[in-house]
Amino acid sequence: MRSHNKSDQLSTRASAVIPNGTYGHVSPAGSLPRHFAHFCSAGEGIEFTDVDGNRWLDFMCAYGAVIHGYQNPAIESAVEKQRLQGTVFNHPHEITVELAEKLTEVIDFASWSVFAKNGSDLTTWSIRVAREHTKRPIVIKAKGAYHGVDAWCDPGMGGRVKSDRSDILEFEWNNLNQLEELFKSNDGQIAAVILTPYHHAAFAPSVMPNEDFWSNVRSLCDNHETVLILDDVRTGWRLHDGGSHRYFNFTPDMSVYSKALGNGYAISACVGIPQLKNAASEVFLTGSCWNDAVAMRAALTSIELCGNESVAKSVLEKGNYFCEALERLALEFDFQLQMTGPASMPYPWFEGDENLFQIQKFCQAASAQGLFFHPHHNWFISNAHDKGTLDNALSLAQHSFEEMKNEL
Numbered sequence: 001m002r003s004h005n006k007s008d009q010l011s012t013r014a015s016a017v018i019p020n021g022t023y024g025h026v027s028p029a030g031s032l033p034r035h036f037a038h039f040c041s042a043g044e045g046i047e048f049t050d051v052d053g054n055r056w057l058d059f060m061c062a063y064g065a066v067i068h069g070y071q072n073p074a075i076e077s078a079v080e081k082q083r084l085q086g087t088v089f090n091h092p093h094e095i096t097v098e099l100a101e102k103l104t105e106v107i108d109f110a111s112w113s114v115f116a117k118n119g120s121d122l123t124t125w126s127i128r129v130a131r132e133h134t135k136r137p138i139v140i141k142a143k144g145a146y147h148g149v150d151a152w153c154d155p156g157m158g159g160r161v162k163s164d165r166s167d168i169l170e171f172e173w174n175n176l177n178q179l180e181e182l183f184k185s186n187d188g189q190i191a192a193v194i195l196t197p198y199h200h201a202a203f204a205p206s207v208m209p210n211e212d213f214w215s216n217v218r219s220l221c222d223n224h225e226t227v228l229i230l231d232d233v234r235t236g237w238r239l240h241d242g243g244s245h246r247y248f249n250f251t252p253d254m255s256v257y258s259k260a261l262g263n264g265y266a267i268s269a270c271v272g273i274p275q276l277k278n279a280a281s282e283v284f285l286t287g288s289c290w291n292d293a294v295a296m297r298a299a300l301t302s303i304e305l306c307g308n309e310s311v312a313k314s315v316l317e318k319g320n321y322f323c324e325a326l327e328r329l330a331l332e333f334d335f336q337l338q339m340t341g342p343a344s345m346p347y348p349w350f351e352g353d354e355n356l357f358q359i360q361k362f363c364q365a366a367s368a369q370g371l372f373f374h375p376h377h378n379w380f381i382s383n384a385h386d387k388g389t390l391d392n393a394l395s396l397a398q399h400s401f402e403e404m405k406n407e408l
């Protein structure tokens, strides 16, 4: 096992002054506490170094927030120029308008855009826009889908009151009968349906939409004058450079982006159709540092790179190469591994591994080789992964399968 002395010391210090020490999706409890470091010190391309100096070949990309690699030179240089001018002012910087123009240019259905810092800021805001527009209370989501930290949708129980969820209904992903039933039994009350492009719950294989899923969801929303919101926070820019709806061939009324949008700089965006612009202007939206010119410059540069370098296509191709090779490698050791979901953000699933024992064993063995493979969350491919690094990761993975086979 790699040394984690400093990381452990920092965890102890953190626990003294921070509730839970490290929390949320980066909490050690959600991964492999004895095998992964808990604190990072630097990153470049697809590698990062932890506080103990261990180097890791990364397949999580800051849980999706990095798509062009850590410290991408084009983004860092644009950011540095912006930083010299300043970051947050009394008024928005010109970059705010440039970024909104860019988003309405690259997202085909969008005629307006707003900005915040996190995905949660705008998934929550978008359902309020839908409520304002329709003057209705109910929001429908898929069971097990994550849309952020707010009480209407967070996966925790702490600090919640019943009324937080009283107007939130759920259906099983892909179960159109259930969805139709919810529309029937709440006729005229449903403001919005909010969904991710495909179902990417943690601790479970990803589920793609059935062939008729999106066209039926769209029709149901149209027939009931309900707003269709796409939560593209995790998937945005990894499936299609013009928004993940294009990958699945449908059109939402609003889409929310964050994560890859700023390549590691904190920014989120919500875009929408012209018919929602009035409602959008009625729902209060602001934040202390939301007019952050540096993060916006990072986002604009990132979107330009995505277009110029066809990044979505590229990460899907790289992901396909990697996932197919990893599945073949697993078979050589008699493991039935399936890389579920789109190849640019695959979730690894060993057949019959309901208790997650095999995936934990595999990721644990991989961690000893310096591979950062997460056992319970989808992985992310970035455009900085190249064939050489993917081949290197595959040969390290081969040792991991060997070790796993020997141990079992």
Ligand SMILES: Cc1ncc(COP(=O)(O)O)c(C=O)c1O
Residues within 6 Å of the ligand: 117, 118, 119, 120, 121, 123, 146, 147, 148, 149, 196, 231, 232, 233, 234, 258, 259
């Ligand atoms: C699908 C989805 N929606 C919303 C969010 C919330 O975004 P944030 O963590 O930036 O608030 C996330 C974060 O992981 C997400 O994956």
